[in-house]
Amino acid sequence: xxxxxxxxxxxxxxxxxxxxxxxxxxxxxxxxxxxxxxxxxxxxxxxxxxxxxxxxxxxxxxxxxxxxxxxxxxxxxxxxxxxxxxxxxxx
Numbered sequence: 001x002x003x004x005x006x007x008x009x010x011x012x013x014x015x016x017x018x019x020x021x022x023x024x025x026x027x028x029x030x031x032x033x034x035x036x037x038x039x040x041x042x043x044x045x046x047x048x049x050x051x052x053x054x055x056x057x058x059x060x061x062x063x064x065x066x067x068x069x070x071x072x073x074x075x076x077x078x079x080x081x082x083x084x085x086x087x088x089x090x091x
Contacts (some may be wrong), residue, residue, distance in 0.1 A: 003040050004031050010047040 004027070011023045030040070057064050062073050076083050 003037070003044060007040065007044050007047065010044070010051060 007027060008024065009051060016023050018053050063074060066074070073083055
């Protein structure tokens with residue numbers, strides 16, 4: 001039961017983010033049937049590693065979620081420059 005709660009805690013934010021409850025329903029069904037403990041442990045390990053990877057990407061490479069224009073702007077600001085306004089910015 002502890003493993004179920006741990007996996008459910010990792011899946012919940014993913015399911016709530018996009019409103020897709022398929023993962024949660026599948027997890028409940030697998031535990032009701034009595035699926036293999038090793039499969040559940042492998043799933044938990046994968047989800048935990050995925051969560052840790054995402055946190056590390058945000059911490060050590062914060063520009064990974066930015067568009068190319070935003071990256072260029074931040075790079076220019078880092079060295080003390082400002083990008084010129086383009087025609088599209090003036091509209």
